[in-house]
Amino acid sequence: MLITLDIVILILMILAALWAVMTRSLLRSGIALALTSAILSVLMFKLNAPLAAVFELSVCTGLISVLFISTISLTQPLSYEEIIKHMKDRFRRFRYLPVIVILAGIGLSFVKVRPNLILPPPETETNVRNILWNFRSLDMVGQVIVLLCGVFGVVILFKERVKK
Amino acid sequence: MIPQAIQAFWPFGIFIFMLIVIGFYCILTTFNLIRALIGLELLLKAVTLLIVLAGYITNHSALTQALVITFIVVEVVVMTVAVGVVLGIRSHNNSLDLRKMKNIKG
Amino acid sequence: MFLLFILLPLFSLIVLNLPFRAMMKKAAFWWLLVLLALQVYLAIGYVFGFFGFDLNAPIYPLSFSLNVDNFGCVALLSTAVVLGAVLLAAKYIIKEEEKLFNFISLLFIILAGSNGLALTTDIFSLYIFIEITTVASFILISFDKEKLVLEAVFKYIILSAVATVLMLLSIALFLLVSGKTDFSAIHAVLINSPHSLIVMFATGVFICALFIKGGLMPFHGWLPDVYSSAPAPVSALLAGIITKLVGIFTLMRLLVSVVNFDNPIRQVILFVGALSVVAGALAAAGQSDFKRMLAYSSISQVGYIVLGLGAGNALGIMGALFHLFNHSVFKSSLFINSAAIELQAGTRDMNKLGGLSAKMPVTSTTCLISSLSTAGMPPLAGFWSKLIIVLALWASGNYGYAALAVIAGILTLAYFISMQRRVFFGNIKEEFAGIKEPGFGLLLPACLLSAITIGLGLVFPFCLKLLKF
Numbered sequence: 035m036l037i038t039l040d041i042v043i044l045i046l047m048i049l050a051a052l053w054a055v056m057t058r059s060l061l062r063s064g065i066a067l068a069l070t071s072a073i074l075s076v077l078m079f080k081l082n083a084p085l086a087a088v089f090e091l092s093v094c095t096g097l098i099s100v101l102f103i104s105t106i107s108l109t110q111p112l113s114y115e116e117i118i119k120h121m122k123d124r125f126r127r128f129r130y131l132p133v134i135v136i137l138a139g140i141g142l143s144f145v146k147v148r149p150n151l152i153l154p155p156p157e158t159e160t161n162v163r164n165i166l167w168n169f170r171s172l173d174m175v176g177q178v179i180v181l182l183c184g185v186f187g188v189v190i191l192f193k194e195r196v197k198k
Numbered sequence: 199m200i201p202q203a204i205q206a207f208w209p210f211g212i213f214i215f216m217l218i219v220i221g222f223y224c225i226l227t228t229f230n231l232i233r234a235l236i237g238l239e240l241l242l243k244a245v246t247l248l249i250v251l252a253g254y255i256t257n258h259s260a261l262t263q264a265l266v267i268t269f270i271v272v273e274v275v276v277m278t279v280a281v282g283v284v285l286g287i288r289s290h291n292n293s294l295d296l297r298k299m300k301n302i303k304g
Numbered sequence: 305m306f307l308l309f310i311l312l313p314l315f316s317l318i319v320l321n322l323p324f325r326a327m328m329k330k331a332a333f334w335w336l337l338v339l340l341a342l343q344v345y346l347a348i349g350y351v352f353g354f355f356g357f358d359l360n361a362p363i364y365p366l367s368f369s370l371n372v373d374n375f376g377c378v379a380l381l382s383t384a385v386v387l388g389a390v391l392l393a394a395k396y397i398i399k400e401e402e403k404l405f406n407f408i409s410l411l412f413i414i415l416a417g418s419n420g421l422a423l424t425t426d427i428f429s430l431y432i433f434i435e436i437t438t439v440a441s442f443i444l445i446s447f448d449k450e451k452l453v454l455e456a457v458f459k460y461i462i463l464s465a466v467a468t469v470l471m472l473l474s475i476a477l478f479l480l481v482s483g484k485t486d487f488s489a490i491h492a493v494l495i496n497s498p499h500s501l502i503v504m505f506a507t508g509v510f511i512c513a514l515f516i517k518g519g520l521m522p523f524h525g526w527l528p529d530v531y532s533s534a535p536a537p538v539s540a541l542l543a544g545i546i547t548k549l550v551g552i553f554t555l556m557r558l559l560v561s562v563v564n565f566d567n568p569i570r571q572v573i574l575f576v577g578a579l580s581v582v583a584g585a586l587a588a589a590g591q592s593d594f595k596r597m598l599a600y601s602s603i604s605q606v607g608y609i610v611l612g613l614g615a616g617n618a619l620g621i622m623g624a625l626f627h628l629f630n631h632s633v634f635k636s637s638l639f640i641n642s643a644a645i646e647l648q649a650g651t652r653d654m655n656k657l658g659g660l661s662a663k664m665p666v667t668s669t670t671c672l673i674s675s676l677s678t679a680g681m682p683p684l685a686g687f688w689s690k691l692i693i694v695l696a697l698w699a700s701g702n703y704g705y706a707a708l709a710v711i712a713g714i715l716t717l718a719y720f721i722s723m724q725r726r727v728f729f730g731n732i733k734e735e736f737a738g739i740k741e742p743g744f745g746l747l748l749p750a751c752l753l754s755a756i757t758i759g760l761g762l763v764f765p766f767c768l769k770l771l772k773f
Binding site: 191 | 310311314317318368370406409410413416417420424426428429432433435436439440442443446447449481482483484493
Binding site for chain 2: 040041044045047048051052054055060063064067070071074077078081082083085086089090093094097098101102105106108127128131134135138139142143153154156160161162165166170173176177180181183184187188191192
């Protein structure tokens with residue numbers, strides 16, 4: 035297995051994801067999620083999908099991280115004894131995760147499955163804008179409906195409750 | 199292009215599987231609502247990478263880019279609604295701990 | 305032309321939310337009723353061949369991948385009926401105008417999403433419309449922002465998103481194999497597929513995702529909590545169309561148009577269907593909360609639909625479609641009755657209620673009719689659909705499953721009669737002595753739905769000749 039640039043970037047992404055799960059502070063977890071999105075965007079650019087990479091970078095890394103970090107900043111910090119107890123409990127729960135992941139990775143890389151894959155013929159239309167607006171117009175209608183639904187969700191759910 | 203693409207498939211496949219395992223482990227063993235949402239985000243990113251990879255192998259990358267763009271829009275709306283629900287729970291319970299929500303049975 | 309089913313609700317929603325809101329709030333309710341009546345007329349007309357012109361003719365230069373066939377018409381019809389009933393019930397139950405206007409706007413979104421789900425021919429567009437319907441249902445369930453509801457919705461969100469991940473995994477594998485996302489293109493590749501490992505894995509994962517979204521055992525964890533704590537008209541909407549269209553109708557489309565429907569898939573579907581029927585009926589018999597019992601009964605009836613699908617012949621599919629429509633009608637009627645009881649008596653606990661039939665005669669009668677239709681009593685509509693499913697199972701050689709369906713039908717009858725006896729018959733308690741019927745707004749949808757049940761049951765043998773199945 036050659037250590038190419040792709041494999042290095044993939045290992046970095048897995049490390050960022052592991053850091054997002056295993057860290058104690060929620061704020062660092064949100065930042066690690068943004069880092070994972072950024073590395074994913076680089077990967078998508080290498081895999082011949084530049085438009086999707088730009089979209090992912092702007093929307094996921096920017097918007098969702100702003101959403102998460104603004105939510106996290108509303109929580110109260112724990113007291114000191116609770117932090118110590120919480121850390122011991124966390125270590126017991128989460129220590130298996132990197133072990134499982136590395137073992138699964140190494141184990142799978144030795145499995146020699148030959149997927150006899152007959153590939154379909156390459157496509158005839160290579161312009162993404164053309165596909166998106168002309169051939170998949172139903173998806174565009176769906177996107178408009180979903181965004182309107184999101185607007186209603188924000189209006190209904192984010193309004194403060196009137197104190198009884 | 200084709201034999202090289204199939205050879206690129208297997209390492210990517212292993213790493214996507216590892217990312218899915220991390221996501222599921224995070225949802226199953228966390229006691230914090232927001233960390234469950236972060237695990238969910240990791241699962242959705244793994245699936246995004248899988249769709250782009252499928253486009254790269256079969257040389258249909260324009261179609262898969264259109265699909266991924268649509269999917270990212272839907273993912274943002276789902277996450278917004280989920281964060282709205284979490285904020286509603288927080289305003290009732292005043293904490294984000296899963297153990298304090300006594301009404302979830304299993 | 306059928307694109308209008310999706311575009312009209314969308315444009316109505318945009319227009320109604322522009323300024324001049326004072327006039328728009330009154331207009332919204334009546335405009336939605338007009339749209340639903342139009343949808344019922346078109347759906348029935350297409351099935352019986354009333355129209356002279358071809359409704360599938362493309363008008364626009366862009367290409368939309370929509371097609372209507374008989375499956376789609378049943379889904380359109382049941383969507384329109386259930387949404388009409390829920391709209392009438394919501395106008396009575398929700399009193400503030402602002403909240404009612406938000407509710408009706410969300411009903412427009414669910415109408416657009418369900419129509420898109422019924423009419424599309426592309427697997428990724430199917431996923432997009434499933435997500436639209438699901439996200440709108442998240443917002444509708446947490447409309448009142450009570451504590452119990454939000455916790456149930458959080459579990460629903462996580463499980464639904466896990467099902468989404470599984471569904472997209474299998475869509476990516478289908479893309480790898482066939483290169484397009486059209487139903488017919490994938491079907492052509494899957495029929496003669498030499499790479500059977502990837503195809504079997506993708507199909508299995510997709511079917512598991514649909515079982516999670518449809519609430520079948522053993523993936524039903526979110527369903528009783530969500531159904532019992534949602535607000536009353538939203539429970540009727542969920543049980544009536546959303547869970548069934550998103551889970552079971554998609555499964556029907558997948559099995560009939562996309563996947564090679566051979567024996568291993570059939571065995572898995574029969575097993576899960578039988579498990580849902582029996583376990584749902586047993587769990588429903590031991591509940592004391594009215595809405596939780598109706599939730600477990602929903603799991604059981606949806607198991608019947610899946611059993612009909614698993615039979616594998618054309619009779620089974622027809623029985624499954626008919627039972628889908630019937631279940632929409634009678635389950636919505638039962639949930640509207642539970643809303644009436646909760647509004648008037650203040651509690652849902654069946655051990656505390658008793659003897660309500662003297663004070664609420666109309667509610668008691670409609671509840672009795674819907675319960676008997678669920679259990680499969682002739683001459684109501686539920687009898688015909690269950691009979692067709694049992695006959696289809698018998699004709700395809702699954703004698704054990706047919707016997708199981710009949711036994712579970714008897715169990716269904718048992719717990720519904722026990723519920724009826726506990727809640728409506730018997731002696732009335734002192735604290736409920738002063739209650740009376742709810743207003744006209746809640747009685748009208750219940751009566752309409754019961755009338756549809758009785759009418760369809762009486763008319764069904766005659767209209768069997770007219771259908772184009």
